[in-house]
Amino acid sequence: MRLFRSFIFLVSVVAVLAVPSLAKNVFVAVLETVTMGSSVSRAEKVFLTDKLRSQAVEVLPSYKDFVVMTRENILAFLPPDKSLEECEGGCLVQTGKNIAADYVAQARVGQFGSDLTLTVELYETASGRMLSSYTSRNSSVDELLSEIESRSAMLFGTIPGAITINAEKDGGGHGGFTSVSMGSHWSSSRIKKRLIEVSSNPVGALLSVDGRPQSNCQSTPCNVELTEGNHKFTFVLDRYFDLDTLVNVNGNTTSLGVRMKPNFGTLVIDPKFPDRLGSADGLSVQVDNEDGSLENTLSPGWYRVELKHACYEDVLFNVNIARGQEFRFDKKLVPKNGHVSIRARQGDSPQRVPVYVNGKKAGMTPFDEDVSVCATVTVGDEQAGFPYAIQAHAETEWVYEIPEEEEENEEESYDSYEYSSSSEYTFNLSGFYSSSSRRRSESSSSYSINEVVSSSDSEGPVRFIIQGLMGFGFEALREDGVEDEEVLAFYDNMNGGCSYWDDYYDRCSGYSDTASIDGLYGYIDLFLGLEFARFLTIGAGAGIGVYTLSSTDDKNLDEDLPGANFAPNIFFEVSLGTEYTFGARYMYVFEPRWPSTRMSGFFEWLNVFGIELGGTNTEGLGTNFFISVYLRAPTRGNLTELLKDTKKKN
Numbered sequence: 001m002r003l004f005r006s007f008i009f010l011v012s013v014v015a016v017l018a019v020p021s022l023a024k025n026v027f028v029a030v031l032e033t034v035t036m037g038s039s040v041s042r043a044e045k046v047f048l049t050d051k052l053r054s055q056a057v058e059v060l061p062s063y064k065d066f067v068v069m070t071r072e073n074i075l076a077f078l079p080p081d082k083s084l085e086e087c088e089g090g091c092l093v094q095t096g097k098n099i100a101a102d103y104v105a106q107a108r109v110g111q112f113g114s115d116l117t118l119t120v121e122l123y124e125t126a127s128g129r130m131l132s133s134y135t136s137r138n139s140s141v142d143e144l145l146s147e148i149e150s151r152s153a154m155l156f157g158t159i160p161g162a163i164t165i166n167a168e169k170d171g172g173g174h175g176g177f178t179s180v181s182m183g184s185h186w187s188s189s190r191i192k193k194r195l196i197e198v199s200s201n202p203v204g205a206l207l208s209v210d211g212r213p214q215s216n217c218q219s220t221p222c223n224v225e226l227t228e229g230n231h232k233f234t235f236v237l238d239r240y241f242d243l244d245t246l247v248n249v250n251g252n253t254t255s256l257g258v259r260m261k262p263n264f265g266t267l268v269i270d271p272k273f274p275d276r277l278g279s280a281d282g283l284s285v286q287v288d289n290e291d292g293s294l295e296n297t298l299s300p301g302w303y304r305v306e307l308k309h310a311c312y313e314d315v316l317f318n319v320n321i322a323r324g325q326e327f328r329f330d331k332k333l334v335p336k337n338g339h340v341s342i343r344a345r346q347g348d349s350p351q352r353v354p355v356y357v358n359g360k361k362a363g364m365t366p367f368d369e370d371v372s373v374c375a376t377v378t379v380g381d382e383q384a385g386f387p388y389a390i391q392a393h394a395e396t397e398w399v400y401e402i403p404e405e406e407e408e409n410e411e412e413s414y415d416s417y418e419y420s421s422s423s424e425y426t427f428n429l430s431g432f433y434s435s436s437s438r439r440r441s442e443s444s445s446s447y448s449i450n451e452v453v454s455s456s457d458s459e460g461p462v463r464f465i466i467q468g469l470m471g472f473g474f475e476a477l478r479e480d481g482v483e484d485e486e487v488l489a490f491y492d493n494m495n496g497g498c499s500y501w502d503d504y505y506d507r508c509s510g511y512s513d514t515a516s517i518d519g520l521y522g523y524i525d526l527f528l529g530l531e532f533a534r535f536l537t538i539g540a541g542a543g544i545g546v547y548t549l550s551s552t553d554d555k556n557l558d559e560d561l562p563g564a565n566f567a568p569n570i571f572f573e574v575s576l577g578t579e580y581t582f583g584a585r586y587m588y589v590f591e592p593r594w595p596s597t598r599m600s601g602f603f604e605w606l607n608v609f610g611i612e613l614g615g616t617n618t619e620g621l622g623t624n625f626f627i628s629v630y631l632r633a634p635t636r637g638n639l640t641e642l643l644k645d646t647k648k649k650n
Contacts, residue, residue: 025065025066026065026161027069027100027101027102027103028056028066028069028101028102028159029073029096029099029101029103029104029105030049030053030056030104030105030106031049031092031105031106032046032106033045033049033106033107033109034106034108034109035108035109036108039111042236043237045109046242047213047236048141048145048148049107050208050211050212050234051152052107052120052152053211053212055155055156056068056156057211057212059156059162059163060162066159066161069099069101070211070232078099092123093123093125093128096123101125103122103125103131103159104122104123105120105121105122105123107119107120107148108120115137115138117138118137118144119133120133120151133155192227193226193228194225194226194228194250194251194253195224196224196226196247196249196255196256197221197255197256198222198255198257199221200220200221200243200259200260201257201259201260202260203219204220205220205235205237205240206218206235206237207233208236209224209232210232211232220235227249228249228251229248229249230248230249232246233246233256239264239297240261241260241261243258245258262324263300264300264323265324266297266325266326267295267296267305267326268295268326268327268329269285269294269295269296269307269329270328271330272330272332272333275372277311277335277374278309278374282310282311283309284308284309285305286305286307286308287305288304292305300321300322302318302319303319304318305318307333310373310374311336312334312335312336313333313335313336315333317329336373336392337392337393338372338392338394339369339370340367340368340371340398341366341395341396342367342368342377342379342386342398342399342400343367343399344366344379344400345399345401346402346403346404350366351365351402352364352365353381355367355379356377356378357369357377358376365400372390373392375390380402384400386398461533462530462531462532463530463534464528464530464531465527465539466527466528467526467527467529467634468527469543469630469631470523471522471610472520472523472628473522473626473627473628473629474518474521474627475519475521475626476517476519476624477516477519477549477622477624516551517550518552519548519626520550521545521596521628522546523543523544524543524545525569527541528541529573535576536575537573537574537575537576537583539572540571541571541573542571543569544568544569546564547589549561549564562593565591565592569587569589570588571585571586571587572585575602575604579606580603581603582601582602582603583602583604584599585598585599585601585602585612586599587600593620594619595618596619597616597617598614599614600612600613600614601613601614607632608632608633609631609632610631611627611629612627612629614626
């Protein structure tokens with residue numbers, strides 16, 4: 001401390017010697033207002049301090065060698081190991097000495113019952129004595145401001161050399177000014193004023209200019225009118241750092257916009273909801289045991305966050321919020337499950353019936369699985385609902401009783417009944433066919449049957465079929481059936497310039513064996529069709545294939561034959577049967593050089609393995625017979641069950 005005082009003294013002496021005009025300046029410091037409790041916000045506290053400082057400037061003008069220190073001056077004069085927060089609430093005299101001020105003043109706001117109290121004190125730092133003070137009791141912050149405006153001039157007027165302000169002595173009441181001596185201070189009428197449009201991002205900041213609050217700008221954006229020259233703008237906003245900027249106001253200055261640095265961080269709650277069991281609408285957010293939201297603006301520090309949802313396990317985590325940063329919680333939630341056990345029986349006999357979870361088949365009875373507490377569970381083709389609420393982390397059992405069907409009396413003559421039946425078939429966008437049939441008897445016996453069959457089940461009147469086919473075929477071409485001149489030219493070259501027809505009509509003296517030409521065709525197709533009563537299937541398909549010519553007994557001819565090209569095709573087919581299928585197919589191949597039409601019959605085993613035999617008419621190559629084999633997948637029925645049925649029949 002002694003070393004610091006010696007340093008201050010040395011600096012003061014140098015300043016006096018270097019600038020004699022500053023040796024007689026009187027420094028007055030107005031410290032930041034001290035508040036107790038949370039009744040006054042930080043922005044309001046800064047506004048009260050600036051108002052008190054502006055009152056000091058009015059009574060202690062610079063032309064009388066007074067210097068009212070700004071907030072930046074005070075910070076600059078503080079020792080390196082001191083901060084402005086340490087000065088607040090401490091000994092005013094010692095604080096004034098630390099910042100080399102001749103006089104120091106400070107306001108304190110407290111609480112008395114439901115009212116606010118205001119105490120303002122002024123000290124001389126050299127002697128440590130209090131020059132003046134006043135106190136008041138007010139009901140709002142606005143009344144505190146009025147007290148500072150009406151009584152602070154009298155407070156600073158006790159400093160020697162200040163502008164004298166006399167009060168009426170009528171019994172001690174606080175009166176107004178009776179006489180004010182402003183000296184010979186004069187302002188040139190040539191000084192111009194400019195209108196400045198002031199804005200901030202975010203909006204709502206409190207504005208002070210040159211340490212003086214702007215009464216018409218307590219929330220940006222706003223307009224201020226200032227004289228030309230340098231002015232310091234100060235912006236104050238809760239949860240943002242104070243912003244000071246120096247602006248040279250002139251004829252080119254019409255607006256001022258600033259971006260304030262946040263003194264907070266953001267916590268965004270954006271979890272993933274697997275299986276689409278829920279959404280953010282049902283999510284509860286707690287931040288330090290207080291209600292939060294999906295986007296939370298928080299001061300820097302640690303927070304405890306808890307997330308709750310009816311369909312998912314609770315989430316608990318801690319997060320350290322840093323200013324100016326966004327923290328996003330986007331992890332996948334864990335579904336809240338319970339165990340479901342379902343048995344089905346008809347009378348005393350256990351049964352196998354399908355179990356559906358959220359409309360999708362999840363298995364067959366007996367069913368023992370973990371299921372979300374928010375899932376919808378149904379059983380059987382009639383979609384009987386699970387009668388109990390699924391409990392989290394617990395087991396729930398249910399035995400589904402299947403109604404017994406009425407047995408028909410086979411000995412009863414069918415002639416004694418007259419039946420009328422009707423069937424309706426409908427198809428909806430979910431891929432299900434609905435079949436409704438009714439049978440009515442004129443006698444005392446009557447019954448009705450209603451059923452809904454999925455396209456994926458093994459039963460039902462109509463099913464939609466999507467399958468893929470892959471196969472290849474072979475055909476042997478005859479020379480006397482070939483019409484393509486280029487192909488015939490190969491024959492001629494192969495036979496030494498003589499073709500079969502040349503020799504036939506005695507136009508060629510030499511003759512050699514005619515080489516054979518084979519036509520090969522491979523294809524991959526997609527088939528779409530409708531299956532009626534699991535017996536009749538009608539459909540169409542399309543795909544792509546390749547047709548090529550080759551010679552098996554002449555190498556040169558094989559090398560010279562035209563190359564193969566990929567070509568699209570379309571086909572139509574109709575078939576009968578389930579386990580063993582017979583059908584007919586028409587196909588057209590769009591090969592640019594050799595377009596082909598094919599008519600064939602086919603035989604399939606288990607709707608998987610097929611063999612095809614038919615005739616083809618290919619442009620330029622004549623009419624020939626062909627044979628092909630192919631695979632079809634997926635099968636139209638349960639392949640395992642079909643194999644079992646085949647084994648039983650054999």
